[in-house]
Amino acid sequence: MRAEIISIGTEITTGQNLDTNSQWLSQQLAALGIPVAFHTTIADNLPDNIEAIGIAVRRCNLVIITGGLGPTLDDLTREALAAVANQPLEFHAESLAAIEAMFRSRNRPMPDRNRVQAMFPHGSEPIPNQVGTAPGIWMTIGGCHVAALPGVPREMHPMFEDWVRPRLSALGIGGEVLIERRINTFGAGESQVEALLGDMTARGRVPEVGITASAGTIRLRIVAKAADALAAQRLIAPTEQAIRDRLGDLIYGVDDEELHDVAARLLMQSQKTIATAESITAGQIAERLARVPGISAHLNGGAVTYTNDIKTKVLGVPKELIDRHGAVSAAVAEAMARGARSLFDSDLAISATGLAGPSTAGEDHPVGTVYLGLAWADGVLSRHVQWFGSRVEIQGRAARSALNLVRLFLEGKVK
């Protein structure tokens, strides 16, 4: 058993877009124990599509294609599959009805050209798309299973998960499963985390431990292969425990969890409300918390206070305090948090003030200086963090630092 993943689109071969679908699908297939031998990317060009799909179905047992299923003239996957399978394209009434229903639900008329999305190679099956208009295609060509899915990740992911994966299981395709566990940390750099882990990240270790860094978050990846998921998880558990023993409070979550997910969950569990007072992060702390469904009952509100006058007027930060300490200071961060807690009638308030750059705007601090404040019924605290990077990177890291402070506070680890 081996698989090939094909991405179709001139926007990828010209370098305009980065192909992330092939990586995602490779991870999904790896988890099912299906080795991926090739990725192929093709421009929107019919002869090349026919040639590349033809090569793939001859050398592999499973081919997953993304892209080229839209309604436009450069969407050629339907035609290419029909040509490789040497079958005519046929109209599928049920798929057209689904496409029409999708347009009705958006109160838009269906343009005529979307009808082409209901054309399928003879002998194929439509893969339903609950999110967009393009149905996928499932077929067998010379003994090779082929799934064609849209290139838009938010359509492709659920179609793979809800339809293709169960179909692969039903066909008994797959072997040893590969299970991955991610341990997410914040508050230390990559080399610091690596030093704490000692030889745990050595190559050839079983299970393997990898390390990746992104936006201030250091992620450890424990990867184990075994006959079934339970056996793989048994391999992972002692390694996860050893990592937890070494990294302690640096660990904020696992797998896909982000800092805002954990902070929101802790707010919900502790039945507490929060407010934000944001200068450098300009709304990003609140925006991140608000991504979590059900946060409405816990995020009372927030203030973006960019200018000094607004810090004073809206949050009641005394003008003398700003004059004495500067807007980028622990004292002002604490006063902002206190002010937000009172304005928004919340249990907690988190604040961030700092310099995102690129210029220092006359401040005495280097770009990347951030002060965080956290106020609660019985007190207030502040933290100084120093970040680096572009304006947007510093803003994002400052927001994550603030969410991490909320997390540590609600876990009882700072006071």
Next chain:
Amino acid sequence: MRAEIISIGTEITTGQNLDTNSQWLSQQLAALGIPVAFHTTIADNLPDNIEAIGIAVRRCNLVIITGGLGPTLDDLTREALAAVANQPLEFHAESLAAIEAMFRSRNRPMPDRNRVQAMFPHGSEPIPNQVGTAPGIWMTIGGCHVAALPGVPREMHPMFEDWVRPRLSALGIGGEVLIERRINTFGAGESQVEALLGDMTARGRVPEVGITASAGTIRLRIVAKAADALAAQRLIAPTEQAIRDRLGDLIYGVDDEELHDVAARLLMQSQKTIATAESITAGQIAERLARVPGISAHLNGGAVTYTNDIKTKVLGVPKELIDRHGAVSAAVAEAMARGARSLFDSDLAISATGLAGPSTAGEDHPVGTVYLGLAWADGVLSRHVQWFGSRVEIQGRAARSALNLVRLFLEGKVK
């Protein structure tokens, strides 16, 4: 002339690493006027490497390979190239001396296995590597030029720039440059934009017009090929004008511009200040504007008002108004904008209230309903938009809709 880019590495076919080299090389080749027809990714497996490189040198005139040049047993590019070219591997003394010098400069002994990096297929040329130990390989196989480079971007990039690119020029490969112009639109769906463009997106048109959709933004890509950049731009200009004539106010910017860039630029140009009043977007409108350097003097502040009580307390939205119309209504959006304008002493204020889901939280509207408000010295207006998608997608699209309304207002296109 057409090129293929091959990435070699099991870490890519398993989905552990994302292949960014192929995108980077595609962009470099496009700028040289060399069209890329295929990307291929292969695991560290000799027969697959030989097969895939063989296919590439037969169907293309230029093949650029990254990866598989390291010293370990799974580095197979040297052997695969020798097999495809049907040539023996030969020892290259100068390259070994360079590898030894690299180790000396790092004060480390050269492990024996690094000697293999000085082996080259007969008839090939080494491409020097100033940054790492792996030299690249340049050779010709059956009339196809092949460059093999290391997979590490910080080694690969300078080797391409300093050696491969000059060699391609010396050979007279490419020549015609490929220039891309992107026209970005917001406010209409992909098929609606395509309908307005008529046959402009037809395949084979010169210059070519492509269309991509992401997060409510529809981007048109005009791609022209000509002897030099000026000639390519002359090809693009009339097509850009024709697109502008057909799409009018839907167009908000070009190339990498996003809605917040344009809204921020218009605020700076018109010397106006703005404030935000955000419910559904929870700070994202302010956060996006704040990404733009120099916005501090124009973004006075903003309020995130999630609960009804806070809308009343902080923004002065009358309780009776919320009781009568509901929090998700044009009347409340307008009152929020008016309140923010007054609280933050700004020229303009933009507001957003709506339902991000996944539940409707007892509201009478479907998930995705958004009302925007815009207040200025002489008036206030509101807009209703209906989005679809996940909670985070709806929040993002609502924020973009709000920024688009600011853009249209500052351009004098709504009042």
